[in-house]
Amino acid sequence: MSISQSHTPEVMNYEGSGYKKDFWEGKGRDYEDRVERIAIQRLIPPTGKRLLELGAGFGRLTDLYDGYEQVILLDYSHSLLQDAQARLGKGERYIYVAANLYQLPIADGVCDAATLIRVIHHISDVPAVLKQIRSALTPNAVFVLEFANKRNFKAILRYLLRRQSWNPFSSEPIEFVKLNFDFHPHFMADALGGAGFATKRRLAVSYFRLGILKRFVPTSVLVALDKWLQPTGGVMAYSPSVFTKNVAVGSSPVRNFDGPLFKCPACGSTALMKQEDRLTCGGCGAQWAVRDGIYDFREPLK
Numbered sequence: 001m002s003i004s005q006s007h008t009p010e011v012m013n014y015e016g017s018g019y020k021k022d023f024w025e026g027k028g029r030d031y032e033d034r035v036e037r038i039a040i041q042r043l044i045p046p047t048g049k050r051l052l053e054l055g056a057g058f059g060r061l062t063d064l065y066d067g068y069e070q071v072i073l074l075d076y077s078h079s080l081l082q083d084a085q086a087r088l089g090k091g092e093r094y095i096y097v098a099a100n101l102y103q104l105p106i107a108d109g110v111c112d113a114a115t116l117i118r119v120i121h122h123i124s125d126v127p128a129v130l131k132q133i134r135s136a137l138t139p140n141a142v143f144v145l146e147f148a149n150k151r152n153f154k155a156i157l158r159y160l161l162r163r164q165s166w167n168p169f170s171s172e173p174i175e176f177v178k179l180n181f182d183f184h185p186h187f188m189a190d191a192l193g194g195a196g197f198a199t200k201r202r203l204a205v206s207y208f209r210l211g212i213l214k215r216f217v218p219t220s221v222l223v224a225l226d227k228w229l230q231p232t233g234g235v236m237a238y239s240p241s242v243f244t245k246n247v248a249v250g251s252s253p254v255r256n257f258d259g260p261l262f263k264c265p266a267c268g269s270t271a272l273m274k275q276e277d278r279l280t281c282g283g284c285g286a287q288w289a290v291r292d293g294i295y296d297f298r299e300p301l302k
């Protein structure tokens with residue numbers, strides 16, 4: 001992985017990374033995968049019109065959204081989207097979009113659900129990204145957000161034993177490695193509220209993400225315990241991962257499912273004309289590539 005710099009904040013660039021092979025496949029993370037799936041299923045409405053899967057990666061979780069008529073897989077990594085496309089196929093049901101969360105190319109009010117799982121830990125300007133997401137959603141749309149919790153048991157213990165300098169109880173995000181952040185639940189609640197979301201439910205997930213436990217306790221037992229504990233996140237969340245269900249509130253663009261799907265990330269115009277291998281913006285003239293069924297809004301064509 002590398003770090004890409006443009007006129008937006010820096011982006012953690014997974015282009016060409018082995019995220020699927022090196023992190024998930026045969027790497028002993030069945031427990032994490034299974035409990036995350038349980039959490040999402042508890043929070044996302046089972047059916048809907050169009051779901052925006054933000055930071056979709058190689059589409060690890062996309063099968064959970066089978067009840068939606070259309071799913072937009074959006075990610076900065078073209079190569080991970082190609083992996084997703086190879087498995088899920090081309091066609092009307094899945095739309096593949098290479099784009100930056102800081103400059104979403106999705107028109108206002110065109111999605112009735114969105115997810116952002118294992119992604120916001122790479123975001124340095126959380127309010128900016130949440131604002132972009134909010135604009136793409138219809139009133140009352142559901143947005144499921146997962147974030148890495150700064151105030152988790154392990155961090156608290158390490159802090160009390162003086163093996164960690166940063167305070168897990170203070171609300172500011174902690175960047176423990178370049179472009180890797182843990183967030184305090186209060187910070188995230190404020191950021192969500194400020195962007196026009198009302199948090200309806202919170203789950204504490206992945207309490208048993210410990211090598212020793214995973215080695216000696218059957219995965220099905222850990223998953224069952226996690227499932228049972230997740231709802232306690234509504235009262236106290238000290239788990240490494242927190243899932244929230246948020247509803248789009250406040251002034252909002254009207255539902256616009258049948259209007260244009262994209263807007264130009266450079267000028268915001270929805271007048272994008274499709275030619276064979278590109279979209280040309282009627283507002284500013286910028287051209288965006290469309291290659292092998294993947295829309296590429298990261299950088300305009302020269």
Ligand SMILES: C[S@@+](CC[C@H](N)C(=O)[O-])C[C@H]1O[C@@H](n2cnc3c(N)ncnc32)[C@H](O)[C@@H]1O
Binds near residue numbers: 019080117119
């Ligand atoms: C840890 S992976 C998670 C992928 C997927 N959500 C999952 O849980 O399997 C993080 C993903 O976020 C994407 N990402 C990070 N920063 C981004 C940005 N600024 N815009 C779009 N995608 C971004 C990366 O390309 C990567 O696919």
